[in-house]
Amino acid sequence: MKHLLIIVTGILALAFYQYPGVSAAGESIPVLKEEQETNDRILTKWAERPDNQAAQEKLIIRIPGKEEIPEVIEEAYPADEFKSIETIQKQPDNVKNIPEEPEVYPLPFEEKIPLSHTTIPSPETPKDPPPKDGKDRQCEDANDTEDTVITPTRTKQLSKNVGSSLSIITQKDIENSKAPLLLDVLRQAPGIEVTRTQGIGGTTSLFIRGASAAHTLVFVDGVQMNSPTSGAFNFANLSTDNIERVEILRGPQSTLYGSEAIGGVVNIITKKGAGDNKVNLGTEYGMRDTYRETVNVSGGKENFDYSVGGSYLKTLGISAASSGSEKDGYKNLTGSARLGWNFLDNGRVDTTIRGSHSDFEYDAFVYGVGAVDDPDRRQTTDEVLFSAKASKTFFDIWTPSFLISVNDTELKGFDPTDESGRFRIPTRVWRAEHQSDFLLFDVNTITLGYEYEVLEGKNEGKYDGQTYRNNAVFLQNQIELFESLHWTIGLRHDDFSTFGSHLTYRTTASYNMEEIGARLHGSWGKGFRAPSLNELIYPYYGNPHLRPEESKGWDFGVEKEILKDTLTIDVTYFENNFKNLITATVQPDGSYLAENAARAESQGIETILTYKPFTILSFTGTYTYTDTRDREKDQQLPRRPENRATLGINTNPIEKLNINVTGIMVRDRIDSNGTKMDNYWTVNQATRYDVTKFMAAYVRFENLFDYDYEEVTGFGSLGFTAYGGVEFKF
Numbered sequence: 001m002k003h004l005l006i007i008v009t010g011i012l013a014l015a016f017y018q019y020p021g022v023s024a025a026g027e028s029i030p031v032l033k034e035e036q037e038t039n040d041r042i043l044t045k046w047a048e049r050p051d052n053q054a055a056q057e058k059l060i061i062r063i064p065g066k067e068e069i070p071e072v073i074e075e076a077y078p079a080d081e082f083k084s085i086e087t088i089q090k091q092p093d094n095v096k097n098i099p100e101e102p103e104v105y106p107l108p109f110e111e112k113i114p115l116s117h118t119t120i121p122s123p124e125t126p127k128d129p130p131p132k133d134g135k136d137r138q139c140e141d142a143n144d145t146e147d148t149v150i151t152p153t154r155t156k157q158l159s160k161n162v163g164s165s166l167s168i169i170t171q172k173d174i175e176n177s178k179a180p181l182l183l184d185v186l187r188q189a190p191g192i193e194v195t196r197t198q199g200i201g202g203t204t205s206l207f208i209r210g211a212s213a214a215h216t217l218v219f220v221d222g223v224q225m226n227s228p229t230s231g232a233f234n235f236a237n238l239s240t241d242n243i244e245r246v247e248i249l250r251g252p253q254s255t256l257y258g259s260e261a262i263g264g265v266v267n268i269i270t271k272k273g274a275g276d277n278k279v280n281l282g283t284e285y286g287m288r289d290t291y292r293e294t295v296n297v298s299g300g301k302e303n304f305d306y307s308v309g310g311s312y313l314k315t316l317g318i319s320a321a322s323s324g325s326e327k328d329g330y331k332n333l334t335g336s337a338r339l340g341w342n343f344l345d346n347g348r349v350d351t352t353i354r355g356s357h358s359d360f361e362y363d364a365f366v367y368g369v370g371a372v373d374d375p376d377r378r379q380t381t382d383e384v385l386f387s388a389k390a391s392k393t394f395f396d397i398w399t400p401s402f403l404i405s406v407n408d409t410e411l412k413g414f415d416p417t418d419e420s421g422r423f424r425i426p427t428r429v430w431r432a433e434h435q436s437d438f439l440l441f442d443v444n445t446i447t448l449g450y451e452y453e454v455l456e457g458k459n460e461g462k463y464d465g466q467t468y469r470n471n472a473v474f475l476q477n478q479i480e481l482f483e484s485l486h487w488t489i490g491l492r493h494d495d496f497s498t499f500g501s502h503l504t505y506r507t508t509a510s511y512n513m514e515e516i517g518a519r520l521h522g523s524w525g526k527g528f529r530a531p532s533l534n535e536l537i538y539p540y541y542g543n544p545h546l547r548p549e550e551s552k553g554w555d556f557g558v559e560k561e562i563l564k565d566t567l568t569i570d571v572t573y574f575e576n577n578f579k580n581l582i583t584a585t586v587q588p589d590g591s592y593l594a595e596n597a598a599r600a601e602s603q604g605i606e607t608i609l610t611y612k613p614f615t616i617l618s619f620t621g622t623y624t625y626t627d628t629r630d631r632e633k634d635q636q637l638p639r640r641p642e643n644r645a646t647l648g649i650n651t652n653p654i655e656k657l658n659i660n661v662t663g664i665m666v667r668d669r670i671d672s673n674g675t676k677m678d679n680y681w682t683v684n685q686a687t688r689y690d691v692t693k694f695m696a697a698y699v700r701f702e703n704l705f706d707y708d709y710e711e712v713t714g715f716g717s718l719g720f721t722a723y724g725g726v727e728f729k730f
């Protein structure tokens with residue numbers, strides 16, 4: 001407690017720093033007329049001021065020498081990678097799979113799917129500054145979306161002033177790719193590895209800087225997406241429909257976002273309506289009898305805006321088992337809506353709702369053999385997300401906001417010939433939070449917040465419904481010095497009903513040197529992950545006395561504009577150390593028990609290069625070197641590539657034509673048993689032509705050169721695939 005009081009006192013003391021132009025008594029210090037701010041500068045300061053996320057359920061067991069695949073609950077698992085509880089307890093050999101969440105024995109630190117009991121703050125769309133009139137508000141919103149971000153500090157901030165490592169995926173990036181699923185767009189970001197079992201619909205996990213998939217916290221419009229029973233989020237079913245932008249933070253973020261934000265945070269923001277009423281319709285057809293239909297209606301005036309969309313995706317797919325021939329299909333129906341209301345000049349209420357239903361076929365897994373064809377197994381996931389947020393600025397100084405969010409998810413398995421393929425796992429996460437931002441002297445912003453979270457989960461036949469709670473408070477101070485240095489410092493205290501309290505802290509800095517076109521940025525902080533429901537109470541494995549997993553990480557980078565408005569490079573070095581990682585330990589009677597017994601580390605370099613030689617042509621390249629280490633076994637962590645590179649090319653040779661090419665190279669990975677995994681590279685390409693003002697046609701190709709590889713050992717990956725579609729705008 002003494003240390004906590006010292007840190008709080010230090011942060012609050014910064015708020016009373018005597019800035020130039022303000023005397024100790026609060027009176028303005030006289031300045032020369034030439035030194036007074038111009039109207040343009042005042043407007044600039046106004047613009048810069050802060051304003052007003054179901055993983056496929058599975059039981060993850062960490063056991064030395066075993067690594068987990070983010071698998072659907074009864075989905076096929078690569079050989080020697082997963083063991084079920086039945087296998088551990090020496091069940092009969094004829095048992096193919098367990099009826100509920102497959103038990104996996106990941107390495108001491110890997111793609112396991114843990115739980116987030118945390119009070120996880122909800123990053124949302126940037127808060128709007130007080131509007132002038134309806135048209136001005138819409139113009140400001142459009143510009144702000146490109147230049148400002150919300151996730152790094154939970155307040156509106158210019159991206160060039162952010163000290164954290166950040167990537168932004170814009171609506172234009174999504175539209176140019178023509179990708180139906182967000183996971184294919186995320187693959188282009190630096191420091192990120194995305195793995196998917198089989199084709200469309202296969203369980204998909206995201207690793208940030210070598211951290212486990214369970215160490216990535218995901219939000220959709222402030223709704224936490226991570227599962228209470230497993231702890232991670234499966235990106236397989238998240239479509240790109242109605243998504244406006246994605247902000248990706250790399251490095252420990254628990255000071256603002258609590259549990260699971262060890263590797264980073266992915267914040268997904270849906271579209272906000274604006275202007276006259278618009279209707280967008282789309283239809284697409286491709287190989288493997290794949291078709292997709294989309295619709296979106298949006299609009300907005302001075303006080304009200306809306307955006308409503310929906311999509312349907314269906315494909316015959318490919319065999320989940322790479323050695324199989326029976327095709328495993330996939331269906332996805334998604335609908336979403338966002339409604340906004342502006343009140344009393346600078347007040348804002350946002351309400352979002354999103355629902356989806358997916359139906360996924362998969363193959364069985366036979367231990368010692370691997371994935372094998374099974375025509376009977378299928379799984380459905382039903383998801384309903386809701387969030388409502390209200391905020392308003394008072395006296396141009398204080399901006400309070402209130403958020404309520406709910407994530408209801410149900411996972412069900414069906415198999416008429418095998419009871420192990422039948423299961424039901426309902427989960428719910430609901431959260432309430434309050435945040436107050438105080439703007440002092442235009443150069444200091446203090447953020448205070450409180451969060452309350454309730455997590456519920458049930459695994460029929462394994463354990464009854466369980467409920468856990470968390471209360472959290474956090475404090476952050478943002479300071480601007482000399483208009484070039486932007487510094488943040490903060491701390492957070494969580495109090496869980498399971499293991500008790502936990503304290504985290506973090507600081508970041510960004511220093512702009514505009515005279516030489518360079519910027520220094522860096523961060524240092526702590527992260528943690530609360531034990532999941534499975535790790536706490538799953539039969540013959542759970543341990544109610546588990547402590548949270550912990551990490552410390554830092555990064556430092558240099559961004560340099562080599563050719564003005566043409567060529568920019570950003571190089572960042574990072575390190576992360578993880579301790580108290582939960583793994584399965586062998587007990588004297590031969591059984592297994594979850595314990596905090598593993599350690600791991602990762603370090604590497606992220607490089608981002610952007611080159612725009614002409615207004616109609618742009619290149620974006622990334623290269624990430626990641627050195628991961630299991631400190632107990634002194635070997636690389638499974639499925640984390642040492643070398644990963646991407647290249648994106650976009651061009652508009654004529655006004656109506658857009659060509660987009662993206663390439664990915666992944667090298668130097670090992671599997672859980674230490675064997676080398678496939679190196680691979682793929683190229684995707686999309687071409688769109690505006691036939692008329694109201695109609696556009698496009699073609700897109702995946703794995704353009706038909707490269708044969710296994711993204712996850714034992715599971716099939718899509719070969720060359722072609723699609724074509726048309727879009728109508730009214």
